[in-house]
Amino acid sequence: MRPKVILFGDSITEESFTNGGWGAALADHFSRTADVVLRGYSGYNTRWALKVAARAFDGVCEDGEWPLALTVFFGANDASIHDRSSGFQHVPLDEYQSNLRSILSFLKERWPTTVIVLITPPPIDEDGRLRNPFGDDPSGLPERTNDSAGAYAKACIAVAAESNIPVIDIWSKMQQFSGWEKSFLRDGLHFTAPGNKILFEEVVKKLEERGISVDTLPVDLPLISEIDPKDPLKAFDK
């Protein structure tokens, strides 16, 4: 039975199977070793994620089966500015941390050995948000700011540290590259193909650090390279 890698998050997770998406890239990477299960909920913040966590994973694993790994990627919506057009998605910083802790507790109790990877909210290209109809606010100011996203990223990293779980600081990582605003973000928030590639590589790296890689996972059924052209069926009798 193949192990599972579950992706739990907001729209950046939900749309991760579009062209060049980080979720699809993970499914391709693990194509013979693990199943990648998509649990992305567009627009959700940690308050709503906490409400639905049990239902979101209903039936994903059999009784007694624990996922190999799980990414938790929320905060982009929590960090919306409270009195602008996406304010109904806003969650205060301290509640964001407390919600993350509750989600982690829920997951650790349900699946104690599953490797959980937290992902911080991504950086925000405010100019990109203002050009996007969803990012428009009557004030003429962006409904999300990079400073706010950064504060939530730091809060996420702090929760990961106190819980001793791996975290991907995608907020900082992306900003190490000049031109990140347009090259990695298509609308100031969601990822372009190169942006997706950055996150994909970070997830693979974090999983490898915890011993999860295509080099160590059992391969599901014989690879073509293991099949003897002179006696192919031998490979299937093992």
Place this chain on the structure above:
Amino acid sequence: MRPKVILFGDSITEESFTNGGWGAALADHFSRTADVVLRGYSGYNTRWALKVAARAFDGVCEDGEWPLALTVFFGANDASIHDRSSGFQHVPLDEYQSNLRSILSFLKERWPTTVIVLITPPPIDEDGRLRNPFGDDPSGLPERTNDSAGAYAKACIAVAAESNIPVIDIWSKMQQFSGWEKSFLRDGLHFTAPGNKILFEEVVKKLEERGISVDTLPVDLPLISEIDPKDPLKAFDK
């Protein structure tokens, strides 16, 4: 619990989550309604697929759970020319049909209500195969031919007809477009992004014909459009 759509096939299935792949496109299409499960085995023919079918689906569904749909996409390797460089993957035409029948019987017995969609082998661009190192044969002739693939496609359609199950004739479909050889096939056999798009659209169409579509499947948890900005939590109490 989300229903599952399983993709069972050879390398064209295994690599269907690469950029623009038909499997990833299906996962994206059904992102809130169904889980797409990848069971692609590069190089496999129907003889080997039949050998491993039970193991391939081990643990994919819980006891009593049946997949919503399943694609069966073999034949490209069966149709390899028997005395050329990929000859060890060749399966005679009548055995190909008999293996397909056995795979269908196995699936129908295990999951009686699952919608099974057969997919014919794709057309072959012989020039593309000759330019590919894996397609090279000492004779200077391609190890796969379009005529052979066409014969297996017709045989696949015949099995679908006698079993009364839907079939996608991707061999004919692709050849309806001029320039199919290079625009849809990257190495004479495997799909380019436009080739993947054609198959994705055909799978969506076939599933719709059997009542499976994002318009009829229940959506997993409230959509952001269903969440009242004035009272967001109301949506989660249902």
